[in-house]
Amino acid sequence: MKTQITQSGTRAAKAGLSAILVALLSACVNYAGIHSDKQMAQPQQFETATSLPAESGHWPAADWANQFGDAQLKALIDEALKGSPTIAQARARVAGAQAYTETAKASTMPSVSADYSLKREQYSANTLIPPPYGGAWETENSGLLSASYDLDLWGKNREALKASVSDLQASRADAEVVKLTLTTTIARTYNQLARLYVLHDIAQQEVDRRAEIDRITAGRIATGLDTEVERKTAQANLATARSALAALDGSILTTRYQLAALMGEGPDRGLAIARPALGVGDEVRLPDNLPADLVGRRPDIVAARWRVDAITHEVKEAKAEFYPDINLSAAIGLDAFGFGRFLTAASRTANAGPAIHLPIFDAGELRAQLKGRYADFDDAVATYNQTLITALSEAATQLAQIRSSDTQLADAQTAQQAARDADNLAITQYKGGLTNQLTVLNADMTALQADQAVANLLMDRRDQQIALASALGGGYVDTSSDTTRRADSAAQSHPVVAAR
Structure with missing residues (x-):
């Protein structure tokens, strides 16, 4: 009899506790009607087969800049990664996110x-x-x-911890974005320095050619073949060529200063940078399965994905606020x-x-907070989708520009050879009195433009190759998922009561 009474009392206590819990939950404010239907885009849903064909190529390595065979470029990049303030800023942001994660973890433990x-x-x-x-x-x-x-019956603290872990991973990916942006900018600026040196060589040759024309003109005036008009024209063209050469000297100097600033050094550091010796680089072929694999190799996409994940946990945290x-x-x-x-x-x-x-009555505060979290979620999803679209577009654009430069280069080199031949022939005829100065100047200008066009195409092509390496992630590979899964398992050491 005593056993039956005890069992009856236990059942009554449980029933009473359940009734109290139901009454408490029914009295709570609720989040009915607040939701989001936004979804992260998948790379497979975009049509890329024609623009980004599978070519059995390789993804860029972390040392992708070494393909150009310039030891000075590698040294400049290494120096920048050690001393640039932008890298220090990124590391500080990661350290701050790590501290916030440790704070969130502390809230899940007894104090x-x-x-x-x-x-x-x-x-x-x-x-x-x-x-x-x-x-x-x-x-x-x-x-x-x-x-x-x-x-933490409803998992509020655990969701806050997961959100902070995701924010930490996003910060780490952001740091990789900063690193990639810095190295790419240094390489492209260094290539610009190489361009300026090549154009400087062409400008120096033009000064020499215009000086030769001036000397020939002086001789023709002595024999009565030309007048002072041709002499003044030759002198004006020579001065113009020297002015263009001086302008390139100034551009070379300012580009060196830009490189020094990117490295986190004073302008005098740029004066020690020697003339670049960049090579052609590797053959450009896209890797297979590019759209799908790109999401794990572009740090900006990885950062955007982690931010969506963080907001997802913040939404769950906000929902848990509705419960006791x-x-x-x-x-x-x-x-x-x-x-x-x-x-x-x-x-x-x-x-x-x-x-x-x-929480029984809060004048709509909790619902407003949850609506705000959902708005943040929609924004994060849209940002991720746009980042993915931009990444695919950048890769396709750089590839198209490289292929276009390759096609243009063959014709430009043919035109360059023909223009040089015509220029040399015009000079020879001018010396022999068989043609006039105007013909010589026209041929010389055509040859100058042809030389500049070939030089710019070669430099543009290398710049596009650098940009393509950046568009493909610059050797970055996302390894954060395994770390986060371990952190999530630590946060789930206690059972979670789902908030529906």
Whole structure:
């Protein structure tokens, strides 16, 4: 009989507890009707087979700049990665995100604290404390050891931890974006320096050619074949060529200063940079399965994906706010007047118990917060989708420009050879009195433009090759998923009650 009564009492207690819990939950504010239907785009849903064909190529390696065979470029990049303030800024942001993650992790664990206070106080004789303490000065010693633990039944703290871990991974990917942007900018600026040197060579040759024309013109004036008009024209063209050469000298100097700034150094560092010796680089062939694999090789896409993941956990955290919080706390310590009785058993004090917080009416604050989190989620998804589209477009654009440059280069080199032949022939005829100065100047200008066109195409092609390596991720490979799964398993060490 006693067993039956006990079982009946237990069932009644459970039923009563369930009824109380149901009543509490029904009294809570709710998030009915608040949701989002936005989804992250998949690379396979975009048509890329024609623009980004599978060519059995290789993804860029982390040392992709070495393909151009210039040891100075490698040294400049290494120096920049060590001393650039932009890299230091990125590392500081990662360290800050790591600290926030550790703070969020602490909220999932029990907390223990110890407090001691010593105070001298005169107590009122007309309140709760009777004489001899009331109206007298007393020294109160108080020492307390306390502990608390949030049961986190709805997973709010765990979702906050997961969100912070995802933010940390996004920060790490952002740091890789900064690194890739810096190295790419240095390589492209260095290539620009190479361009300026080649154009400087062409400009110097043009100065020499215009000086030769001036000398020939002077001789023709002596024989009566030309007049002072041709002489002044030749002198004006020579001065113009020298001015163009001086302008290139200034551009070379400022480009060196730009490289020094990118490296995190003063402008004098740029003066020590020698003339680039860049080679052609590797054959350009796209890797297979490019659209699908690109999402794990572009750090900006990886960062955008982690931000979507972080906001997803923040939405779950916001939903958990709608449910009751239960916090367990306990404390034990000593409290006594004076010093003599402080360490006695009679001075012991202790307390323990749960604290429950139940949101019943908040004038729509929690719903507004959840709507804000969903708006953030929609924004993060749209940002990810746009980042993916931009990445595919950049890769296709750089490939198209490289193929176009290759096609243009063959015709430009043919035109260059023909223009040089025509220029040399015109000079020879001018010396022999068989043609006039205008013909010589026209041929010379055509040859100059042809030389510049070939030089610019070669430099543009290398610049596009650098940009393609960047568009393909510059050797970055996302390895953050395994780390995050381990962090998630640590955060899930307690069962989660789903908030539906």
